Amino acid sequence: MDVLIQGCENLDMVLHYGAMFRECIRHQIVAKYVLESEHVKKFFDYIQLANFDIAADAAATFKELLTRHKSTVADFLTNNEEWFFADYNSNLLKSVNYVIRRQAIKLLGDILLDRSNSAVMTKYVSSMDYLMILMNLLIESSKSIQIEAFHVFKLFVANQNKPAEIVNILVTNRSKLLRLLADLRPDKEDERFEADKSQVLREISSLEPLVLA
Structure with a gap:
């Protein structure tokens, strides 16, 4: 997974690396590893890149990470609520890019309206x-x-x-x-x-x- 996340920065291979990355995080233990690593923070940068292919692929992977495995995501958000939402709001919801703002507010709604995240939603x-x-x-x-x-x-x-x-x-x-x-x-x-x-x-x-x- 460490190699795959670095590959997401490769302009020529980003779509291949991204597809492999999403296949891997279909397994809960792998998704948990990514969420608990420093890698998750890189997605805030990738989503804002000027290269559309990288940004769109990163957004797709980010959504998969935060919606597929309910219990793992709930634990991650509970333990990382402060920095995660601070970064989410400042980098994505306040982005000057319309597409980023639109994707971010839609994903935020999906996260907060999920019953598994009710405790996090109440704090938010x-x-x-x-x-x-x-x-x-x-x-x-x-x-x-x-x-x-x-x-x-x-x-x-x-x-x-x-x-x-x-x-x-x-x-x-x-x-x-x-x-x-x-x-x-x-x-x-x-x-x-x-x-x-x-x-x-x-x-x-x-x-x-x-x-x-």
Whole structure:
């Protein structure tokens, strides 16, 4: 695996190395080795490379690493939550590259909405800094990013134990959020999306400001 990860930087062979790498991490013990090694941090750099083939291949491998083996991923995120999400947010969600931002917010939603990661999700949606990032993604010009951002944003709103700072940010921005979300619709009719949106709108409308401890 050490050799394969280095091969992912080889412009002429990257697709072959990437395919072999993904075949290897189909085995849970191999995926665990990669996640627990320093190699996992390299993907943040690979995904941002200007070479499209390397970046796209790295993104595919990164997604496979973080979604295939549920229990292994949950353990990894629990033990590495602080640095992982700090790097994820700063390198991917805040990227100047539209494709990277779109892929990153979609993958984040897949990770946080997975039941295996419920403990990590609860901590994530208690962060004021993370909420601010999601609110910025909600006002993107791209509807695709807005829709994917909503699926993560709704977790902050649905949290029944919202910290006071989260509640107060939502209250302060209530009118803007209500207008924005009221106009947000996917291209195709989606009853589940509309139901979730209605619930989010009701929750935000009913919030009262809290005194910070």
